[in-house]
Amino acid sequence: MALNYLFVAxxxxxxxxxxIKLIFFGDTQVFGAIMDSTxxxxxxxxxxxxxxxxxLCLWMGIMKIGEKGGMVAIISRLISPLFTKIxxxxxxxxxxxxxxxxxxxxxxxxxxxxxxxxxxxxxxGLQELNPKKDTASNAQIMFLVxxxxxxxxxxxxxxxxxxxYGSGNPADIFVPILxxxxxxxxxxxxxxxxxxxxNLFNKVILGYLGTFTILIIGLIMYFQSIxxxxxxxxxxxxxxAILVGIMVAFMTLAFKKKVNVYDAFIExxxxxxxxxxxxxxYLIGILVAIGxxxxxxxxxxxxxxLRWFFEFLGVNTDFVDSLPVAFMKPLSGGGARxxxxxxxxxxxxxxxxxxxxxxxxxxxxxxxxxxxxxTFYVLAVYYGAVRITKIRYSVAAGLIADLAGIIAAIFIAxxxxx
Numbered sequence: 001m002a003l004n005y006l007f008v009a010x011x012x013x014x015x016x017x018x019x020i021k022l023i024f025f026g027d028t029q030v031f032g033a034i035m036d037s038t039x040x041x042x043x044x045x046x047x048x049x050x051x052x053x054x055x056l057c058l059w060m061g062i063m064k065i066g067e068k069g070g071m072v073a074i075i076s077r078l079i080s081p082l083f084t085k086i087x088x089x090x091x092x093x094x095x096x097x098x099x100x101x102x103x104x105x106x107x108x109x110x111x112x113x114x115x116x117x118x119x120x121x122x123x124x125g126l127q128e129l130n131p132k133k134d135t136a137s138n139a140q141i142m143f144l145v146x147x148x149x150x151x152x153x154x155x156x157x158x159x160x161x162x163x164x165y166g167s168g169n170p171a172d173i174f175v176p177i178l179x180x181x182x183x184x185x186x187x188x189x190x191x192x193x194x195x196x197x198x199n200l201f202n203k204v205i206l207g208y209l210g211t212f213t214i215l216i217i218g219l220i221m222y223f224q225s226i227x228x229x230x231x232x233x234x235x236x237x238x239x240x241a242i243l244v245g246i247m248v249a250f251m252t253l254a255f256k257k258k259v260n261v262y263d264a265f266i267e268x269x270x271x272x273x274x275x276x277x278x279x280x281x282y283l284i285g286i287l288v289a290i291g292x293x294x295x296x297x298x299x300x301x302x303x304x305x306l307r308w309f310f311e312f313l314g315v316n317t318d319f320v321d322s323l324p325v326a327f328m329k330p331l332s333g334g335g336a337r338x339x340x341x342x343x344x345x346x347x348x349x350x351x352x353x354x355x356x357x358x359x360x361x362x363x364x365x366x367x368x369x370x371x372x373x374x375t376f377y378v379l380a381v382y383y384g385a386v387r388i389t390k391i392r393y394s395v396a397a398g399l400i401a402d403l404a405g406i407i408a409a410i411f412i413a414x415x416x417x418x
Contacts, residue, residue: 006335007289010292010293014292017301018031018034018296021296034292036295041284041345044345045287048341053277059272061266065254066246086189087143088198089129089138089139094125096122096125099125100143107150120381120382123382123383123386127140132390134388136388136391140383145401147378148374148398149187149188150373151184155173155174155369158173158340161341165341173367176367176413177367177370177371179412180408185401187401188401223415282338286328286334303324319361319413321346325339329406330374331374333373340369363417364409367413368409372401
Protein backbone atom coordinates (compact mmCIF):
# COMPACT_ATOMS: atom_id res chain seq x y z
CA MET A 1 0.00 0.00 0.00
CA ALA A 2 2.81 2.42 0.88
CA LEU A 3 4.42 1.81 -2.49
CA ASN A 4 1.09 2.53 -4.21
CA TYR A 5 0.90 5.97 -2.55
CA LEU A 6 4.56 6.64 -3.31
CA PHE A 7 4.17 5.69 -6.98
CA VAL A 8 1.23 8.07 -7.44
CA ALA A 9 2.94 10.81 -5.40
CA UNK A 10 6.01 10.78 -7.65
CA UNK A 11 3.88 11.54 -10.72
CA UNK A 12 1.53 14.05 -9.07
CA UNK A 13 4.30 16.03 -7.37
CA UNK A 14 6.39 16.00 -10.55
CA UNK A 15 3.41 17.30 -12.54
CA UNK A 16 2.73 20.12 -10.04
CA UNK A 17 6.39 21.19 -9.94
CA UNK A 18 6.63 21.07 -13.74
CA UNK A 19 3.45 23.16 -14.03
CA ILE A 20 4.88 25.79 -11.65
CA LYS A 21 8.13 25.89 -13.64
CA LEU A 22 6.19 26.32 -16.89
CA ILE A 23 3.75 29.00 -15.68
CA PHE A 24 5.94 31.05 -13.38
CA PHE A 25 9.43 30.50 -14.77
CA GLY A 26 8.71 29.96 -18.47
CA ASP A 27 10.39 26.56 -18.60
CA THR A 28 8.98 25.18 -21.86
CA GLN A 29 11.30 22.16 -21.84
CA VAL A 30 10.25 20.55 -18.58
CA PHE A 31 7.28 18.50 -19.81
CA GLY A 32 9.26 17.32 -22.83
CA ALA A 33 12.05 16.22 -20.47
CA ILE A 34 9.54 14.32 -18.36
CA MET A 35 8.14 12.46 -21.37
CA ASP A 36 11.64 11.67 -22.69
CA SER A 37 12.49 10.32 -19.24
CA THR A 38 9.50 7.93 -19.22
CA UNK A 39 10.64 6.30 -22.47
CA UNK A 40 14.34 6.28 -21.53
CA UNK A 41 13.77 4.74 -18.10
CA UNK A 42 11.32 2.15 -19.43
CA UNK A 43 13.91 1.07 -21.99
CA UNK A 44 16.67 1.03 -19.37
CA UNK A 45 14.56 -1.05 -16.98
CA UNK A 46 13.84 -3.65 -19.65
CA UNK A 47 17.44 -3.84 -20.83
CA UNK A 48 18.76 -4.28 -17.29
CA UNK A 49 16.14 -6.92 -16.46
CA UNK A 50 17.08 -8.95 -19.52
CA UNK A 51 20.78 -8.58 -18.78
CA UNK A 52 20.10 -9.62 -15.21
CA UNK A 53 18.79 -13.03 -16.28
CA UNK A 54 22.13 -14.73 -16.88
CA UNK A 55 23.77 -13.66 -13.64
CA LEU A 56 20.66 -14.38 -11.59
CA CYS A 57 20.34 -17.86 -13.11
CA LEU A 58 23.98 -18.53 -12.24
CA TRP A 59 23.71 -17.52 -8.59
CA MET A 60 20.30 -19.03 -7.97
CA GLY A 61 21.73 -22.25 -9.40
CA ILE A 62 24.73 -22.08 -7.03
CA MET A 63 22.43 -21.38 -4.09
CA LYS A 64 20.26 -24.37 -4.95
CA ILE A 65 23.38 -26.56 -4.86
CA GLY A 66 24.16 -25.17 -1.40
CA GLU A 67 20.61 -25.81 -0.23
CA LYS A 68 20.48 -29.40 -1.46
CA GLY A 69 24.06 -30.11 -0.39
CA GLY A 70 23.31 -29.29 3.24
CA MET A 71 24.98 -25.91 3.65
CA VAL A 72 21.78 -24.40 5.07
CA ALA A 73 21.57 -27.23 7.61
CA ILE A 74 25.19 -26.66 8.68
CA ILE A 75 24.59 -22.94 9.25
CA SER A 76 21.39 -23.80 11.13
CA ARG A 77 23.32 -25.98 13.57
CA LEU A 78 25.93 -23.27 14.07
CA ILE A 79 23.46 -20.55 15.08
CA SER A 80 20.79 -22.54 16.97
CA PRO A 81 22.48 -22.09 20.43
CA LEU A 82 22.17 -18.31 20.04
CA PHE A 83 18.47 -18.60 19.20
CA THR A 84 17.59 -20.38 22.42
CA LYS A 85 18.93 -17.36 24.34
CA ILE A 86 17.41 -14.48 22.35
CA UNK A 87 13.99 -16.18 22.20
CA UNK A 88 13.56 -17.04 25.92
CA UNK A 89 9.75 -17.36 25.66
CA UNK A 90 10.01 -20.30 23.27
CA UNK A 91 10.36 -23.67 25.04
CA UNK A 92 13.72 -25.35 24.53
CA UNK A 93 13.83 -27.71 21.54
CA UNK A 94 10.42 -26.47 20.34
CA UNK A 95 9.76 -27.43 16.67
CA UNK A 96 9.37 -23.75 15.67
CA UNK A 97 13.14 -23.30 16.01
CA UNK A 98 13.57 -25.41 12.87
CA UNK A 99 11.85 -23.11 10.36
CA UNK A 100 13.16 -20.02 12.18
CA UNK A 101 16.79 -21.08 11.86
CA UNK A 102 16.21 -22.23 8.29
CA UNK A 103 14.68 -18.84 7.45
CA UNK A 104 17.68 -16.91 8.76
CA UNK A 105 20.12 -19.33 7.15
CA UNK A 106 18.45 -18.96 3.75
CA UNK A 107 18.37 -15.17 4.03
CA UNK A 108 22.03 -15.19 5.04
CA UNK A 109 22.87 -17.13 1.89
CA UNK A 110 20.72 -14.89 -0.31
CA UNK A 111 17.93 -17.44 -0.85
CA UNK A 112 15.15 -14.85 -0.48
CA UNK A 113 12.51 -16.80 -2.40
CA UNK A 114 13.05 -19.97 -0.37
CA UNK A 115 13.29 -18.02 2.90
CA UNK A 116 9.83 -16.44 2.73
CA UNK A 117 7.74 -19.67 2.80
CA UNK A 118 9.85 -21.03 5.68
CA UNK A 119 9.52 -17.68 7.46
CA UNK A 120 5.73 -17.80 7.16
CA UNK A 121 5.83 -21.33 8.57
CA UNK A 122 7.87 -19.99 11.50
CA UNK A 123 5.33 -17.21 12.09
CA UNK A 124 2.53 -19.81 12.19
CA GLY A 125 4.47 -21.73 14.83
CA LEU A 126 5.12 -18.57 16.86
CA GLN A 127 1.44 -17.65 16.59
CA GLU A 128 0.49 -20.99 18.18
CA LEU A 129 2.59 -19.98 21.19
CA ASN A 130 1.17 -16.45 21.21
CA PRO A 131 -1.40 -15.97 24.04
CA LYS A 132 -2.84 -12.79 22.44
CA LYS A 133 -3.64 -13.70 18.85
CA ASP A 134 -4.17 -10.12 17.62
CA THR A 135 -1.01 -8.75 19.28
CA ALA A 136 2.58 -9.43 18.27
CA SER A 137 4.47 -11.51 20.84
CA ASN A 138 8.02 -10.74 21.94
CA ALA A 139 9.33 -13.69 19.95
CA GLN A 140 7.51 -12.57 16.79
CA ILE A 141 8.90 -9.04 17.10
CA MET A 142 12.46 -10.30 17.59
CA PHE A 143 12.06 -12.68 14.65
CA LEU A 144 10.80 -9.97 12.28
CA VAL A 145 13.21 -7.22 13.31
CA UNK A 146 16.12 -9.60 12.73
CA UNK A 147 14.54 -10.38 9.35
CA UNK A 148 14.24 -6.71 8.42
CA UNK A 149 17.86 -6.05 9.40
CA UNK A 150 18.82 -8.18 6.38
CA UNK A 151 22.08 -9.89 7.41
CA UNK A 152 23.39 -11.26 4.10
CA UNK A 153 26.52 -13.15 3.12
CA UNK A 154 26.01 -13.09 -0.65
CA UNK A 155 24.06 -10.16 -2.21
CA UNK A 156 23.09 -12.19 -5.27
CA UNK A 157 20.66 -9.79 -6.94
CA UNK A 158 22.90 -6.73 -6.53
CA UNK A 159 25.92 -8.47 -8.01
CA UNK A 160 23.74 -9.77 -10.83
CA UNK A 161 22.43 -6.27 -11.56
CA UNK A 162 25.97 -4.83 -11.53
CA UNK A 163 27.00 -7.54 -13.97
CA UNK A 164 24.12 -6.77 -16.32
CA TYR A 165 24.98 -3.05 -16.14
CA GLY A 166 28.52 -3.76 -17.30
CA SER A 167 30.33 -3.15 -14.00
CA GLY A 168 34.06 -3.77 -14.10
CA ASN A 169 33.91 -5.59 -10.74
CA PRO A 170 30.42 -6.71 -9.67
CA ALA A 171 31.75 -8.27 -6.43
CA ASP A 172 33.44 -5.13 -5.06
CA ILE A 173 30.47 -4.43 -2.77
CA PHE A 174 30.49 -7.92 -1.22
CA VAL A 175 32.54 -7.10 1.92
CA PRO A 176 31.03 -3.61 2.48
CA ILE A 177 27.49 -5.02 2.36
CA LEU A 178 28.41 -7.78 4.82
CA UNK A 179 29.79 -5.16 7.23
CA UNK A 180 26.79 -2.84 6.85
CA UNK A 181 24.21 -5.60 7.31
CA UNK A 182 26.02 -6.83 10.40
CA UNK A 183 25.78 -3.35 11.94
CA UNK A 184 22.06 -3.22 11.10
CA UNK A 185 21.44 -6.68 12.58
CA UNK A 186 23.44 -5.96 15.73
CA UNK A 187 21.54 -2.70 16.39
CA UNK A 188 18.21 -4.44 15.70
CA UNK A 189 19.07 -7.21 18.16
CA UNK A 190 20.19 -4.75 20.85
CA UNK A 191 17.11 -2.54 20.35
CA UNK A 192 14.61 -5.39 20.72
CA UNK A 193 16.59 -6.85 23.62
CA UNK A 194 16.32 -3.54 25.46
CA UNK A 195 12.55 -3.48 24.89
CA UNK A 196 12.24 -7.09 26.05
CA UNK A 197 14.87 -6.90 28.79
CA UNK A 198 16.87 -9.79 27.39
CA ASN A 199 20.23 -10.20 29.10
CA LEU A 200 22.78 -9.61 26.33
CA PHE A 201 25.59 -10.37 28.78
CA ASN A 202 24.72 -14.06 28.76
CA LYS A 203 27.92 -15.96 27.94
CA VAL A 204 26.40 -17.64 24.87
CA ILE A 205 25.12 -14.36 23.42
CA LEU A 206 28.37 -12.60 24.29
CA GLY A 207 30.32 -15.42 22.68
CA TYR A 208 28.50 -15.08 19.36
CA LEU A 209 28.21 -11.29 19.28
CA GLY A 210 31.67 -10.74 20.71
CA THR A 211 33.34 -12.97 18.13
CA PHE A 212 31.55 -11.36 15.18
CA THR A 213 32.02 -7.84 16.51
CA ILE A 214 35.75 -8.33 17.11
CA LEU A 215 36.10 -9.63 13.55
CA ILE A 216 34.18 -6.65 12.15
CA ILE A 217 36.13 -4.09 14.20
CA GLY A 218 39.38 -5.82 13.27
CA LEU A 219 38.51 -5.62 9.58
CA ILE A 220 37.60 -1.94 9.79
CA MET A 221 40.75 -1.07 11.77
CA TYR A 222 42.90 -2.96 9.30
CA PHE A 223 41.36 -1.22 6.31
CA GLN A 224 41.79 2.16 8.03
CA SER A 225 45.50 1.45 8.50
CA ILE A 226 46.27 0.99 4.79
CA UNK A 227 45.96 3.19 1.72
CA UNK A 228 42.75 3.56 -0.29
CA UNK A 229 44.40 1.81 -3.26
CA UNK A 230 45.31 -1.16 -1.07
CA UNK A 231 41.78 -1.25 0.37
CA UNK A 232 40.30 -1.55 -3.12
CA UNK A 233 42.76 -4.24 -4.20
CA UNK A 234 42.28 -6.34 -1.06
CA UNK A 235 38.50 -5.88 -1.12
CA UNK A 236 38.29 -6.92 -4.76
CA UNK A 237 40.60 -9.93 -4.36
CA UNK A 238 39.02 -11.06 -1.08
CA UNK A 239 35.49 -10.69 -2.41
CA UNK A 240 36.22 -12.69 -5.54
CA ALA A 241 38.23 -15.35 -3.69
CA ILE A 242 35.56 -15.82 -1.01
CA LEU A 243 32.78 -16.09 -3.59
CA VAL A 244 34.69 -18.63 -5.68
CA GLY A 245 35.53 -20.52 -2.48
CA ILE A 246 31.85 -20.60 -1.52
CA MET A 247 30.90 -21.93 -4.95
CA VAL A 248 33.51 -24.70 -4.72
CA ALA A 249 32.53 -25.53 -1.13
CA PHE A 250 28.84 -25.77 -2.08
CA MET A 251 29.63 -28.07 -4.99
CA THR A 252 32.08 -30.23 -3.03
CA LEU A 253 29.69 -30.74 -0.12
CA ALA A 254 26.79 -31.54 -2.46
CA PHE A 255 28.95 -33.96 -4.46
CA LYS A 256 30.07 -35.76 -1.27
CA LYS A 257 26.40 -36.18 -0.33
CA LYS A 258 25.75 -37.73 -3.75
CA VAL A 259 23.58 -34.82 -4.90
CA ASN A 260 23.36 -34.46 -8.67
CA VAL A 261 25.13 -31.08 -8.66
CA TYR A 262 24.34 -30.22 -12.27
CA ASP A 263 20.63 -31.02 -11.92
CA ALA A 264 20.47 -28.95 -8.72
CA PHE A 265 22.13 -26.07 -10.54
CA ILE A 266 19.64 -26.28 -13.42
CA GLU A 267 16.72 -26.34 -10.98
CA UNK A 268 17.98 -23.21 -9.28
CA UNK A 269 18.80 -21.52 -12.58
CA UNK A 270 15.22 -22.08 -13.75
CA UNK A 271 14.00 -20.35 -10.60
CA UNK A 272 16.44 -17.53 -11.29
CA UNK A 273 15.01 -17.10 -14.79
CA UNK A 274 11.51 -16.86 -13.34
CA UNK A 275 12.64 -14.25 -10.81
CA UNK A 276 14.34 -12.18 -13.53
CA UNK A 277 11.16 -12.14 -15.63
CA UNK A 278 9.01 -11.19 -12.62
CA UNK A 279 11.29 -8.25 -11.83
CA UNK A 280 10.72 -6.52 -15.21
CA UNK A 281 7.38 -4.73 -14.55
CA TYR A 282 8.34 -3.70 -11.01
CA LEU A 283 11.71 -2.34 -12.07
CA ILE A 284 10.26 -0.43 -15.02
CA GLY A 285 7.37 1.00 -12.99
CA ILE A 286 9.44 2.48 -10.18
CA LEU A 287 12.34 3.44 -12.45
CA VAL A 288 9.96 5.49 -14.63
CA ALA A 289 8.37 7.09 -11.54
CA ILE A 290 11.76 8.12 -10.12
CA GLY A 291 12.85 9.31 -13.56
CA UNK A 292 9.77 11.56 -13.82
CA UNK A 293 10.42 12.86 -10.31
CA UNK A 294 14.01 13.72 -11.27
CA UNK A 295 13.20 15.13 -14.74
CA UNK A 296 10.75 17.59 -13.19
CA UNK A 297 13.56 18.88 -11.00
CA UNK A 298 11.87 17.83 -7.75
CA UNK A 299 14.41 15.21 -6.73
CA UNK A 300 17.24 17.66 -7.40
CA UNK A 301 15.58 20.23 -5.13
CA UNK A 302 15.33 17.66 -2.34
CA UNK A 303 18.94 16.51 -2.77
CA UNK A 304 20.20 20.10 -3.04
CA UNK A 305 18.50 20.93 0.27
CA LEU A 306 20.15 17.93 1.92
CA ARG A 307 23.48 18.80 0.32
CA TRP A 308 23.26 22.37 1.63
CA PHE A 309 22.45 21.07 5.12
CA PHE A 310 25.42 18.71 5.25
CA GLU A 311 27.75 21.32 3.74
CA PHE A 312 26.63 23.68 6.51
CA LEU A 313 27.71 21.01 9.00
CA GLY A 314 31.06 20.73 7.22
CA VAL A 315 30.44 17.18 6.02
CA ASN A 316 31.52 15.77 2.65
CA THR A 317 28.33 15.55 0.54
CA ASP A 318 29.25 12.98 -2.12
CA PHE A 319 26.91 10.49 -0.42
CA VAL A 320 23.80 12.67 -0.86
CA ASP A 321 23.14 11.59 -4.47
CA SER A 322 22.72 7.97 -3.32
CA LEU A 323 20.22 8.74 -0.55
CA PRO A 324 17.07 8.02 -2.66
CA VAL A 325 17.97 4.32 -2.35
CA ALA A 326 18.16 4.61 1.45
CA PHE A 327 14.81 6.44 1.56
CA MET A 328 13.13 3.84 -0.63
CA LYS A 329 14.52 0.67 0.97
CA PRO A 330 12.25 0.42 4.04
CA LEU A 331 9.22 0.73 1.76
CA SER A 332 10.04 -1.50 -1.18
CA GLY A 333 12.90 -3.71 -2.30
CA GLY A 334 11.85 -3.27 -5.92
CA GLY A 335 11.61 0.49 -5.50
CA ALA A 336 15.04 0.66 -3.89
CA ARG A 337 16.46 -1.54 -6.65
CA UNK A 338 15.10 0.85 -9.27
CA UNK A 339 16.43 3.85 -7.33
CA UNK A 340 19.87 2.19 -7.24
CA UNK A 341 19.85 1.67 -11.01
CA UNK A 342 18.70 5.27 -11.48
CA UNK A 343 21.72 6.49 -9.48
CA UNK A 344 23.99 4.36 -11.66
CA UNK A 345 22.41 5.85 -14.76
CA UNK A 346 22.85 9.44 -13.58
CA UNK A 347 26.60 8.93 -13.06
CA UNK A 348 27.11 6.71 -16.12
CA UNK A 349 29.34 8.26 -18.80
CA UNK A 350 30.43 5.75 -21.47
CA UNK A 351 32.17 8.48 -23.47
CA UNK A 352 34.65 8.92 -20.61
CA UNK A 353 34.79 5.21 -19.85
CA UNK A 354 32.89 5.68 -16.57
CA UNK A 355 30.42 3.00 -15.54
CA UNK A 356 27.85 4.46 -13.15
CA UNK A 357 27.79 1.29 -11.02
CA UNK A 358 31.53 1.66 -10.36
CA UNK A 359 31.45 5.28 -9.20
CA UNK A 360 31.46 6.16 -5.51
CA UNK A 361 27.79 7.12 -5.69
CA UNK A 362 26.92 3.94 -7.59
CA UNK A 363 28.77 1.72 -5.14
CA UNK A 364 27.20 3.46 -2.14
CA UNK A 365 23.77 3.00 -3.73
CA UNK A 366 24.56 -0.72 -4.00
CA UNK A 367 25.62 -0.90 -0.35
CA UNK A 368 22.44 0.96 0.68
CA UNK A 369 20.42 -1.58 -1.28
CA UNK A 370 22.11 -4.47 0.51
CA UNK A 371 22.42 -2.96 3.99
CA UNK A 372 18.85 -3.64 5.23
CA UNK A 373 15.60 -5.33 4.26
CA UNK A 374 12.22 -3.84 3.30
CA THR A 375 10.87 -3.21 6.80
CA PHE A 376 7.28 -2.24 6.00
CA TYR A 377 6.89 -4.99 3.39
CA VAL A 378 8.24 -7.71 5.70
CA LEU A 379 6.04 -6.58 8.59
CA ALA A 380 2.96 -6.38 6.38
CA VAL A 381 3.44 -9.83 4.82
CA TYR A 382 4.40 -11.74 7.98
CA TYR A 383 1.93 -10.10 10.37
CA GLY A 384 -0.80 -10.20 7.75
CA ALA A 385 -0.29 -13.94 7.30
CA VAL A 386 -1.17 -14.59 10.95
CA ARG A 387 -3.73 -11.74 11.24
CA ILE A 388 -1.88 -9.68 13.82
CA THR A 389 -3.11 -6.07 13.98
CA LYS A 390 -1.29 -4.77 17.08
CA ILE A 391 2.39 -4.78 16.20
CA ARG A 392 3.62 -2.83 19.26
CA TYR A 393 7.17 -1.44 18.75
CA SER A 394 7.97 -3.51 15.63
CA VAL A 395 8.16 -0.53 13.26
CA ALA A 396 10.24 1.58 15.64
CA ALA A 397 12.77 -1.21 16.23
CA GLY A 398 12.89 -2.09 12.53
CA LEU A 399 13.51 1.52 11.47
CA ILE A 400 16.22 1.96 14.12
CA ALA A 401 17.98 -1.06 12.61
CA ASP A 402 17.48 0.44 9.13
CA LEU A 403 18.99 3.75 10.22
CA ALA A 404 21.99 1.96 11.69
CA GLY A 405 22.48 0.09 8.40
CA ILE A 406 22.26 3.32 6.39
CA ILE A 407 24.75 5.18 8.59
CA ALA A 408 27.10 2.20 8.56
CA ALA A 409 26.81 1.98 4.77
CA ILE A 410 27.91 5.60 4.40
CA PHE A 411 30.94 5.22 6.66
CA ILE A 412 31.94 1.89 5.12
CA ALA A 413 31.56 3.20 1.55
CA UNK A 414 33.85 6.14 2.38
CA UNK A 415 36.34 3.71 3.90
CA UNK A 416 36.36 1.37 0.91
CA UNK A 417 35.63 3.53 -2.11
CA UNK A 418 36.26 7.24 -1.48
